[in-house]
Amino acid sequence: MCAIFGISGAEEAANLTYLGLHALQHRGQEGTGIVSTNGTDPFVHKERGLVGDIFTSPVIDRLKGHTAIGHNRYSTAGGNTSENLQPVIMKSSIGWVSIAHNGNLVNASELTRKLEEEGSIFQSTADTEVILHLIAKSGERNLVTALTHALKQISGAYSLLVLNKEYLIAVRDPQGFRPLVMGEHNGKPIFASETTAFDLIGAKYQREVEPGEMVVVSLKNEFKNSSIYPFKPTPKKRCVFEQVYFARPDSIIYGSNVYQTRKKLGKRLAEEQPAKNADMVIPVPDSGVYAAIGYSEASRLPFEMGIIRSHYIGRTFIEPRQSIRDFGVKLKLNPVAETIHGKSLVVVDDSLVRGTTSKKLIQHLRNAGAREVHLRISAPPTAHPCFYGIDTPTKKELLASSNSVEEIRKFVGADTLGYLSIEGLLKVAQEKSGEGFCHACFSGDYPCLN
Numbered sequence: 001m002c003a004i005f006g007i008s009g010a011e012e013a014a015n016l017t018y019l020g021l022h023a024l025q026h027r028g029q030e031g032t033g034i035v036s037t038n039g040t041d042p043f044v045h046k047e048r049g050l051v052g053d054i055f056t057s058p059v060i061d062r063l064k065g066h067t068a069i070g071h072n073r074y075s076t077a078g079g080n081t082s083e084n085l086q087p088v089i090m091k092s093s094i095g096w097v098s099i100a101h102n103g104n105l106v107n108a109s110e111l112t113r114k115l116e117e118e119g120s121i122f123q124s125t126a127d128t129e130v131i132l133h134l135i136a137k138s139g140e141r142n143l144v145t146a147l148t149h150a151l152k153q154i155s156g157a158y159s160l161l162v163l164n165k166e167y168l169i170a171v172r173d174p175q176g177f178r179p180l181v182m183g184e185h186n187g188k189p190i191f192a193s194e195t196t197a198f199d200l201i202g203a204k205y206q207r208e209v210e211p212g213e214m215v216v217v218s219l220k221n222e223f224k225n226s227s228i229y230p231f232k233p234t235p236k237k238r239c240v241f242e243q244v245y246f247a248r249p250d251s252i253i254y255g256s257n258v259y260q261t262r263k264k265l266g267k268r269l270a271e272e273q274p275a276k277n278a279d280m281v282i283p284v285p286d287s288g289v290y291a292a293i294g295y296s297e298a299s300r301l302p303f304e305m306g307i308i309r310s311h312y313i314g315r316t317f318i319e320p321r322q323s324i325r326d327f328g329v330k331l332k333l334n335p336v337a338e339t340i341h342g343k344s345l346v347v348v349d350d351s352l353v354r355g356t357t358s359k360k361l362i363q364h365l366r367n368a369g370a371r372e373v374h375l376r377i378s379a380p381p382t383a384h385p386c387f388y389g390i391d392t393p394t395k396k397e398l399l400a401s402s403n404s405v406e407e408i409r410k411f412v413g414a415d416t417l418g419y420l421s422i423e424g425l426l427k428v429a430q431e432k433s434g435e436g437f438c439h440a441c442f443s444g445d446y447p448c449l450n
């Protein structure tokens with residue numbers, strides 16, 4: 001999973017890109033990068049680490065120009081190395097071209113092998129570089145036609161921002177797996193993975209970039225934009241897991257607000273999976289909070305923050321020599337014993353993947369005096385890996401791939417366990433966004449790719 005952001009015709013394009021990337025930090029924390037231009041040269045900075053640490057004032061000052069694209073990386077294809085950081089940039093017969101990509105290409109290794117046999121030399125193991133090689137080999141002189149030529153050969157998930165000295169181009173794959181929104185900042189086009197990036201810099205959200213749409217902004221013609229639809233129409237397959245977990249709750253994606261959608265998922269969960277004689281609803285913070293509010297409202301059970309999350313966990317921490325049981329979970333999530341002691345709890349989380357968090361957390365809640373724990377998940381069992389850009393473990397590690405709900409309940413040690421149905425999830429997701437979701441991680445129904 002990754003974040004992309006692009007802005008055109010702005011006085012401080014790199015600075016605004018840095019702020020946009022900051023608001024999208026939740027989509028990737030491994031590394032970040034910005035490529036800016038004044039319509040002639042590119043200026044580049046990419047580094048491993050967090051946006052706030054990498055983009056200091058001197059770094060931003062070096063990123064000159066009125067137009068920029070940026071990227072936050074969370075590796076789902078290729079490793080966590082500095083060569084794989086984005087935006088990728090390359091010089092070819094049509095000049096320099098830079099790309100920021102969110103999603104996974106499913107035929108990247110096949111294309112890479114073919115291109116290498118034909119003499120291409122790859123600098124990274126990230127699938128995005130394939131697109132640059134295809135652009136370079138297209139024989140086209142114009143970026144728009146070269147990119148169209150390249151994209152017609154790839155399949156899979158991509159929301160892309162492409163920059164050269166003439167154009168900023170935003171394009172979303174024909175099925176629209178990953179989100180991409182557009183808006184305006186001082187009357188000029190702006191793009192981001194999620195609207196939260198627009199809020200921070202005072203840009204106005206206009207609409208989604210439609211699946212299969214290519215929005216071309218001309219840097220040489222007052223940043224005017226026009227759209228082309230180079231692909232044959234295909235049913236939409238937008239990732240429903242963005243609504244369940246990944247996107248920020250204050251964002252609008254697929255035309256609906258994520259907070260409201262999650263709350264409705266919680267309401268629906270309460271209808272499908274009630275918990276008899278429970279005393280209160282508590283969320284697993286932060287991801288379970290919104291569904292828990294919905295569950296509490298629908299079930300008329302009080303909502304309590306019975307677990308407190310620490311927000312100060314770095315990547316490494318020093319454990320005392322004498323190891324502490326469940327240290328990792330305790331470091332992050334701590335029950336409030338005074339609130340939950342002697343109580344029957346409905347514990348709401350958004351998803352259960354390996355089950356390790358829930359297992360330890362439930363033990364922890366019992367140690368703090370919980371009488372009963374009824375675990376409720378505001379999505380169906382995650383039983384299938386994602387190939388379109390969400391970082392899921394292999395099928396073997398997914399608890400629900402080889403265990404029944406009852407077996408999972410036993411494993412995590414809950415008194416009862418209830419998941420939302422796929423029908424329930426889709427009904428809520430479709431309410432405002434219409435039909436056309438990818439739910440392969442829950443259903444195993446992998447969209448056919450063309």
Ligand code: AMP
Binds near residue numbers: 354355
């Ligand atoms: P687990 O211990 O593997 O069952 O982790 C479940 C928790 O991880 C849930 O509370 C989710 O909020 C969170 N989660 C689900 N999917 C992902 C993902 N792809 N990346 C990071 N965290 C996730």
